[in-house]
Amino acid sequence: MYRPEIKVIDCSIRDGGLMNNSRFSMDMVKKIVSAVNDSGVDIIELGYRNSKNFFSPSDYGPWRFCDEDVLREAVSDIDLKMEIAVMMDSHKATADDILPREQSVVDIFRIATYVKDVDKAIHLANTASEMGYKSAINIMAMSHCVERELDEALQQINEETDVFACYIVDSFGSLYSEDIDYYVDKYKKYITGKEIGIHCHNNMQLAFANTIEGIIKGVNYLDGTLYGIGRAAGNCPLELLVAFLKNPKYSIRPLIEVIGTDILPLTKEIEWGYRIPYMLTGMLNQHPQAALALMELEDENIEKYDFAKFFTAITQEDIEI
Amino acid sequence: MYRPEIKVIDCSIRDGGLMNNSRFSMDMVKKIVSAVNDSGVDIIELGYRNSKNFFSPSDYGPWRFCDEDVLREAVSDIDLKMEIAVMMDSHKATADDILPREQSVVDIFRIATYVKDVDKAIHLANTASEMGYKSAINIMAMSHCVERELDEALQQINEETDVFACYIVDSFGSLYSEDIDYYVDKYKKYITGKEIGIHCHNNMQLAFANTIEGIIKGVNYLDGTLYGIGRAAGNCPLELLVAFLKNPKYSIRPLIEVIGTDILPLTKEIEWGYRIPYMLTGMLNQHPQAALALMELEDENIEKYDFAKFFTAITQEDIEI
Numbered sequence: 001m002y003r004p005e006i007k008v009i010d011c012s013i014r015d016g017g018l019m020n021n022s023r024f025s026m027d028m029v030k031k032i033v034s035a036v037n038d039s040g041v042d043i044i045e046l047g048y049r050n051s052k053n054f055f056s057p058s059d060y061g062p063w064r065f066c067d068e069d070v071l072r073e074a075v076s077d078i079d080l081k082m083e084i085a086v087m088m089d090s091h092k093a094t095a096d097d098i099l100p101r102e103q104s105v106v107d108i109f110r111i112a113t114y115v116k117d118v119d120k121a122i123h124l125a126n127t128a129s130e131m132g133y134k135s136a137i138n139i140m141a142m143s144h145c146v147e148r149e150l151d152e153a154l155q156q157i158n159e160e161t162d163v164f165a166c167y168i169v170d171s172f173g174s175l176y177s178e179d180i181d182y183y184v185d186k187y188k189k190y191i192t193g194k195e196i197g198i199h200c201h202n203n204m205q206l207a208f209a210n211t212i213e214g215i216i217k218g219v220n221y222l223d224g225t226l227y228g229i230g231r232a233a234g235n236c237p238l239e240l241l242v243a244f245l246k247n248p249k250y251s252i253r254p255l256i257e258v259i260g261t262d263i264l265p266l267t268k269e270i271e272w273g274y275r276i277p278y279m280l281t282g283m284l285n286q287h288p289q290a291a292l293a294l295m296e297l298e299d300e301n302i303e304k305y306d307f308a309k310f311f312t313a314i315t316q317e318d319i320e321i
Numbered sequence: 322m323y324r325p326e327i328k329v330i331d332c333s334i335r336d337g338g339l340m341n342n343s344r345f346s347m348d349m350v351k352k353i354v355s356a357v358n359d360s361g362v363d364i365i366e367l368g369y370r371n372s373k374n375f376f377s378p379s380d381y382g383p384w385r386f387c388d389e390d391v392l393r394e395a396v397s398d399i400d401l402k403m404e405i406a407v408m409m410d411s412h413k414a415t416a417d418d419i420l421p422r423e424q425s426v427v428d429i430f431r432i433a434t435y436v437k438d439v440d441k442a443i444h445l446a447n448t449a450s451e452m453g454y455k456s457a458i459n460i461m462a463m464s465h466c467v468e469r470e471l472d473e474a475l476q477q478i479n480e481e482t483d484v485f486a487c488y489i490v491d492s493f494g495s496l497y498s499e500d501i502d503y504y505v506d507k508y509k510k511y512i513t514g515k516e517i518g519i520h521c522h523n524n525m526q527l528a529f530a531n532t533i534e535g536i537i538k539g540v541n542y543l544d545g546t547l548y549g550i551g552r553a554a555g556n557c558p559l560e561l562l563v564a565f566l567k568n569p570k571y572s573i574r575p576l577i578e579v580i581g582t583d584i585l586p587l588t589k590e591i592e593w594g595y596r597i598p599y600m601l602t603g604m605l606n607q608h609p610q611a612a613l614a615l616m617e618l619e620d621e622n623i624e625k626y627d628f629a630k631f632f633t634a635i636t637q638e639d640i641e642i
Binding site (some may be wrong): 018088174176179202204205206207208209210212227237239240243244252253254256257259260262264273274279283305306307308311 | 561564575576597
């Protein structure tokens with residue numbers, strides 16, 4: 001039995017790009033696009049459409065900007081069944097980078113925002129909507145929000161936009177299933193006539209379980225990434241999500257195939273997934289920054305594996321990692 | 322808020338031993354024993370007390386037999402706060418290997434059994450009980466049980482033994498939280514006046530989430546292993562479990578420390594954790610045998626990463642892996 005309203009979004013390139021400054025080869029992205037398209041997944045998010053005023057093109061790869069010619073090339077070889085999304089950070093993007101609809105292969109702009117920047121997010125989402133795109137808003141770092149401000153932001157999004165969905169984002173991988181229940185109930189209270197989405201991180205090996213919890217509670221827009229690729233501990237593995245959903249339009253075969261050919265080789269260059277430093281920042285509801293810095297130490301450096309010392313450092317202020 | 326009835330069992334050496342024929346060095350086991358003892362975890366399971374008629378001591382390390390002198394040496398350096406358990410497989414162990422209580426450092430015999438062997442398990446559990454030990458029964462491969470036979474086995478265990486707990490074992494890592502709910506309800510129906518335990522595998526990254534689901538439903542005996550070490554995809558990570566439980570008697574510090582010093586180096590010799598072949602056997606509710614065979618291929622062998630071919634093989638009979 002499946003719920004036809006459910007839409008799955010692959011954000012492998014977008015979230016994975018946080019681990020390599022969005023430097024994926026066009027060849028690899030094409031293979032991922034083809035596999036995700038073949039799997040029946042509904043939407044693929046190919047990267048950020050962030051501003052070159054905030055990110056230098058010499059420091060970042062093409063998937064941080066998602067210029068139209070790059071996107072067009074990425075989808076050129078296939079019979080596109082899915083929709084194309086790009087993400088904008090509300091505080092690192094400008095409405096000028098949203099091109100007229102007829103010049104674009106983009107279908108969906110997802111605006112990621114901290115609560116404090118919600119007015120910027122609403123402006124970007126509304127600009128995209130007015131230009132004929134679909135738009136959504138992802139509220140990041142939910143677990144750090146002041147409750148009253150989050151409520152107000154949700155109310156604003158509901159009243160001032162026509163986004164198709166507003167997302168719960170567990171940026172720090174710190175939420176348990178009971179927290180998902182709590183946030184879904186809150187969203188349902190404020191977000192009416194729009195869908196709720198969920199984007200989980202895997203610091204405590206709960207990204208998939210929390211996504212299922214969201215489904216049980218009525219969330220219909222679900223984020224996943226191939227083999228969980230994403231920042232730090234990564235995301236809900238797309239192959240697990242697709243296997244769980246019983247909708248016959250989905251197939252895991254193209255996903256596991258491309259994981260074998262293109263994602264596993266990547267693990268030699270960039271490292272994501274469950275690791276003790278990420279588990280500790282998740283458990284403590286902290287940004288993974290300190291853990292990412294620890295993970296960047298050379299393998300030969302014993303500091304890298306002194307998790308008790310790291311734990312002391314991140315639980316005491318004024319101590320340098 | 323914590324539930325004082327909850328008891329956590331570390332089975333790192335026991336379940337991890339399925340990946341290296343129980344060949345851990347005494348030095349490493351001593352460090353694990355010390356760390357687990359310091360963490361406040363209630364019970365440590367040091368291996369199998371299986372019969373030398375079934376396993377040759379030349380092929381298996383000491384933790385497959387857990388001779389008393391070996392156990393005594395393993396716990397010799399510490400002020401023991403936790404209880405010592407060993408596991409017996411009902412079809413690979415004999416009651417003769419249960420020594421008189423006063424000659425033993427063992428506190429608990431856990432009997433692992435398939436439903437078909439439940440009478441053997443009851444005999445072993447009762448022998449241990451009569452000799453003054455505590456005993457428990459773990460029903461393996463629950464997801465393959467014929468329902469009526471499982472019900473009958475549970476009824477027998479309830480009526481014919483005085484085990485302190487009967488365990489739900491998700492041997493193939495194929496259960497979702499709704500399945501855990503179902504089995505806990507079933508156990509509650511048949512097992513009265515004894516505790517329920519849970520032992521999960523991580524094929525679908527649900528071992529920790531399913532253990533939490535068990536806790537929510539009233540399960541009080543919880544299995545975990547350091548960094549999830551265990552057969553194939555491994556188990557519920559002990560450090561996550563201890564972090565989740567709010568009982569102040571537990572501390573994760575000794576656990577993360579020994580993971581850094583002794584468990585991470587092991588990952589170079591033996592490989593466990595979430596991998597696509599294990600995910601596929603879990604999803605299909607199959608024994609991980611075929612996946613383990615695939616994982617043993619040389620890294621240079623491209624067959625090892627042809628997951629689509631493997632998927633075809635394990636979903637079609639008469640095709641050799």
